Amino acid sequence: MLSLVEIRGASGIFSVLGKNYDCGFLNSGKGIKQIMFSLPDITMEESWSTSTSASACIVLIVLLTLTCAWRVLNWLWLRPKRLERLLRDQGLQGNPYSLFNGDLKQIMKMQKEVTSKPMKLSHDIAPRVFSYHLQSIIKHGKNPFIWFGRKPRVIITEPELIKEVLNKIYAFPKPDTNPLVKLVATGLLNYEGEKWNKHRRIVSPAFNMEKLKNMLPIFFNSCNDLIIKWEEMSSDGSCEIDLWPFLQSLTSDVIARAAFGSSYEEGRRIFELLKEQAQLAAQSMMKDYIPGWRFIPTAMHRRMKEINREIKASLTDLINNREKALEVGETTENDLLCLLLESNHKEIEEHGNSKTIGMSIEEVTMILNEVLRLYSPVIGLNRNVDEDVKLGNLSLPAGVQVSLPTIMVHHSPELWGDDADSFNPERFSEGVLKATNGRVSFFPFGWGPRVCVGQNFSMLEAKMALSMILQHFTFELSPAYAHAPVSVITLQPQYGAHVILRKLQV
Template identity: 45%
Template sequence: MEVDVAATALVGGVASPSPWSLLLSGLAALLVLWAASLAAERCWLRPRRLGRALQAQGLRGTAYLFPTGDLTENGRLHEEARSRPMPWCHDIAPRVVPHLHHAVREHGNICITWFGPIPKVIITEPELVREILSNKSGHIEKFTNKRLMKLIALGIASYDGDKWAKHRRILNPAFHLEKLKGMLPAFVTCCTELIGSWESKLAISNGSQEIDIWQEFQNLSGDVISRTAFGSSFMEGRRIFQLQAEQAVRVMKAFQCIYIPGYLLFPTENNRRMKEINQEIEGLLRGIIKKRERAIESDGHGHDLLGLMLESNMAIGTSSSRMSTEEVIEECKLFYFAGMETTSVLLTWTFIVLGMHPEWQDEAREEVLSVFGKGKPSFNGLNRLKTVTMILYEVLRLYPPAVTLNRKTSKEMQIGGITYPKGVVFELPVILVHHNPNIWGKDALEFKPQRFAQGISKATNDRPVFFPFGSGPRICIGQNFALLEAKMVLCMVLRRFEFQLSPSYAHAPFNVMALNPQYGAQIIIKTLG
């Protein structure tokens, strides 16, 4: 019988493998070995090497547990903390950051924990926090998973180096105080609509009404950011706010598993939904931007944040130095998320605290009436509100919107006498610095706005211990916007209503990208006599 030379040869009745199949098998084996060695280096060898380098310099902390580090224990502590409300007091750190609170109590102000296989060094020494945030060496960068954060917003908050500098330069003009003055009418319009809705509810009640101000202030700040950033109404932006609120919860859930290589590529329900949400948000924003670009061609840029940003971007000499359309979309996502979240959080905790301390509510109302009477609040008048400013600062101290900040070493460097290898993450718990009795005194956990009576520098004895909006070159670009909006809302509400915490309010601060009230924030409002 003839045998085709191209046919598979037979040896003992069994087909012998062809050279190609042997080659592919060898490549597959090499790929498996490479993946295994990569996983071993990332999840076993490197963590042990970094841990030994830090411990050899005297740092204490938790031992590395393969492969999740402290994530399992942290999740347990958070679940336990969130299982029930807490008393009406301001000692919230054990509930909000139980893992950080426990680690510092057990191991000291500088200690090691583990985010999966990544060593995190918790630092609560104020001078070291400032040194890290100032980044004078240039060897410290943001610690963020850009693939994951893009599902919320990349933008200036996530960039480093030249890209961060370019975006900061383009965005700065939009947040200049002179530009913010022009946005006051939008603030007044939004506040007037809020007050009108509350008065309508009171008109059909028995003189008092329970309101969940967490929902109310999310809607209000969403309305404000829509009008001031995009010139559109809240109804047009409502879908974006709803989507971003859901996205924030899902991203926090994904953070618990991000140490697994390629986790975001897994076809889980959470991953699929996050991608769907991101696509819808970007589609909505792309439509808003295109509409604005057409408007610029016909009647100018407008005076909102998007128009100012586009004008600043187009003023850059070369197109290669400008932000791309995709980068503009990311900054818009950040406008929506940070602009709404920061202010709504600040307002919510301010009203909760003033419900707990009605004597300060009365003092603030007296000041507002003496400065503005029944007239519209002005920019100069808002800046003269000493008591209101003291209250806002003290709320930011006790209830900072961002309870912790994270940075990462891009090169080996020395801080505070400790040499940190490349790839070490610094966890900077703002809330623990703000609540430290060794810094603020025995009354650190009490609400005492008078500590800011002579400004921040006197309250802190010129020490770097107050970081509600970060510090250094990366300090929040929108802090003046948030404070101006908060002052406007507080003024307009205090002139028309008095309020107290509802018996249904459960004090339960918890962290979802920012410091939220877990069960809402119910207050009872009454019209002033």
């Protein structure tokens, strides 16, 4: 390699293999016409050394290129095809692996088609919210596999296998969370191992039923505010409203009051931001099948990061202020933030009971359980298989995932009878255990060690709200109502929940 180091007038110095040589320039007055070099003979040893070094570099480059090519080939094709073969060898069926996206394009296309218009008025919503899974089961049997990108996801619908998956939290950990989803929800939802254990111990005491009963006044105030608002709207005896935004506001108001006490106005702002964050995350996830999409700094992704920073700053301020109050011994309010901070400093004994809360609400509980069966907030759960594992008669290789389609299990005639798609609260008249015959066929909040820590909070809030609302109003569906449940992180009405609200004459 020649490297010009210095030029002085009509002469210069250049280097070959670390040795300097002279060169002369013949200038005719119109620019340099010729360069004359004075080179000593390069020895055979130097020539051989140069050739050997060049050959070594070429071999190294070729090896690196082949290694990278092999890894990419293995990542994109060989490993997925090996997993496919291992699953097919056990009799499991599914579509052949398709490069890059697997079945994701077809899933998105089918989901777009079924949600393009409302469905008929029916509780049989699985064909709408889980269309591709349902089609796969019909086509390939009860345990098909679906390709989510490069990973095959095996569908599990048998209660005994669902129980095993949800019980063995270390053999079947939660999948790595999409970085965009982490901006919406992180913590117990996606922590694993000792980190999850630690945070679960801190959080659990705050959601003990005895602690939650002290929050009934908070629930009452939020529900009462909603009822007053509806009474004003129905001053003529009735009115038509969209329930969905009111119930969303009620939920965020209850959580804000319960979590932040007197700071609940700031808590409301946090929930408004979380709502926007969830909508943005859902939009972005629709394009998640595009390789690298989540890392592209689009305007939407930048906005999500801005929201995340604002939420973290607000929560940090709230927690710091409350910790200072605890340190100086100030009397704190009976809210979740206070309880969480206290349980972080000391162990609080859990009572573990679920005695009645002073209200006769057995029928309300039955109704809520039946609604949760038919319209589970989360339509399915997914788990990773990080090491080869046995599940029933299946041998699942590391690298696959399992899918537990909650909605499909909740609507199974085999598990719930011929009226599985009918609204029948009486099936829960003797409790969940009797209704399910002891099987894991009802898990709206998950099941096992990782069951949702907030389920008691949610059920208590819902019971209070439903009991108070039904004491003041009756409902019927509005002609404007369009039945269109859709899953946007959680299940919700695509076009709202329009009803005719009628005030009861007390």
